[in-house]
Amino acid sequence: MKYISFVVPCYNSEDYMKKCIDSLLVGGNDVEILIIDDGSIDNTGKIADSYEKKYPGIVRAIHQKNGGHGAGINTGLKYAKGKYFKVVDSDDWVDRRALKKALKLVKKIDSDLIVMNYVYTYADGRDDHAISFGNVFKADKEITWNDTGRFKITQYLSLHSLMYKKSVLDEARVKLPKHVFYEDNLFIYLPMPYTKTIYYLDVDFYRYFIGRADQSVQIDQLINKSSHQVLVSKEVCNKYDLSEIKDKKLRKIMQRECAFLMAIGVVFSRLSNSDEGEEQYKELWRSVKEGNPKLYRRIRYNSMATFVSFPGMIGRFFACSGYKFAYRLVNFN
Numbered sequence: 001m002k003y004i005s006f007v008v009p010c011y012n013s014e015d016y017m018k019k020c021i022d023s024l025l026v027g028g029n030d031v032e033i034l035i036i037d038d039g040s041i042d043n044t045g046k047i048a049d050s051y052e053k054k055y056p057g058i059v060r061a062i063h064q065k066n067g068g069h070g071a072g073i074n075t076g077l078k079y080a081k082g083k084y085f086k087v088v089d090s091d092d093w094v095d096r097r098a099l100k101k102a103l104k105l106v107k108k109i110d111s112d113l114i115v116m117n118y119v120y121t122y123a124d125g126r127d128d129h130a131i132s133f134g135n136v137f138k139a140d141k142e143i144t145w146n147d148t149g150r151f152k153i154t155q156y157l158s159l160h161s162l163m164y165k166k167s168v169l170d171e172a173r174v175k176l177p178k179h180v181f182y183e184d185n186l187f188i189y190l191p192m193p194y195t196k197t198i199y200y201l202d203v204d205f206y207r208y209f210i211g212r213a214d215q216s217v218q219i220d221q222l223i224n225k226s227s228h229q230v231l232v233s234k235e236v237c238n239k240y241d242l243s244e245i246k247d248k249k250l251r252k253i254m255q256r257e258c259a260f261l262m263a264i265g266v267v268f269s270r271l272s273n274s275d276e277g278e279e280q281y282k283e284l285w286r287s288v289k290e291g292n293p294k295l296y297r298r299i300r301y302n303s304m305a306t307f308v309s310f311p312g313m314i315g316r317f318f319a320c321s322g323y324k325f326a327y328r329l330v331n332f333n
Contacts, residue, residue, distance in 0.1 A: 002032045003106045005082030009036045009072025013090035014043040023093040033059045039066030070176030070183040085166045098203040112168045112195040116205035118160035123211020137200030145250035159184040160206040181228040189236050226268035230284050233265035238291035259303035266308045270319040
């Protein structure tokens with residue numbers, strides 16, 4: 001039996017993918033590693049094939065036309081056979097000891113979602129920075145959303161921290177858009193109403209590498225790809241009528257997630273300091289107002305998104321200053 005399906009979307013990843021894959025091989029026959037070669041034009045495909053040949057039954061190389069990160073995850077969802085599903089980006093890796101602990105856990109529990117810590121690891125020599133969730137989830141105990149505590153301003157559920165049960169993702173019919181950046185927010189959000197039980201394993205599992213010039217979290221990429229974040233924010237915020245979510249804690253968490261993504265969409269748009277960016281963030285708000293008016297009323301004037309959406313030069317200043325503050329607080333790029 002495969003307890004965890006690790007999906008590694010790769011595009012021109014020859015320089016760093018081996019470190020990622022080697023960290024996952026610690027799982028041995030209890031895991032499967034699906035390397036998704038997303039139309040690479042370097043040696044990524046050959047490296048993937050060499051791992052499959054060397055580790056049959058554990059590693060599988062899947063080659064496809066370029067469709068972006070989301071398409072890689074979609075392919076992983078199609079072929080994954082493990083009980084749990086975990087995405088690991090090809091320039092990141094997992095902690096080997098933490099992986100061993102996670103494998104012992106998944107053999108004993110049947111929770112819909114496992115939450116673990118992730119660690120920002122910087123190429124420029126800055127100290128590692130861990131994001132943990134001990135104040136939100138009770139460690140080493142299965143809980144429901146109703147048992148969760150309050151998130152700090154620096155704490156958000158991310159692709160790096162979550163490991164959903166594959167059956168939950170199937171039930172939620174998760175399918176991500178092609179050629180769209182920041183689509184991982186959909187992966188986080190869409191299964192939430194289908195998630196009934198959560199288990200928090202307090203280990204620093206995922207190593208999130210920050211430092212490549214072409215990463216989507218670099219400032220120039222944030223500006224150039226702001227329309228992608230806006231698209232994802234629209235899809236998230238217009239997906240569910242939160243008044244139909246019976247669990248009050250879950251409803252608040254989902255509303256907070258929406259407010260966060262709206263704030264990010266606005267900030268990314270306004271970082272360009274252009275008229276196009278101003279129109280883009282206003283259109284984002286119009287979309288939510290028309291598509292999900294109840295949510296719009298809840299977050300438009302009563303959330304962090306309000307602060308960065310003030311009109312004119314003053315509002316743009318608040319948005320850009322808010323981004324700089326968040327950068328210093330979390331060191332996310």
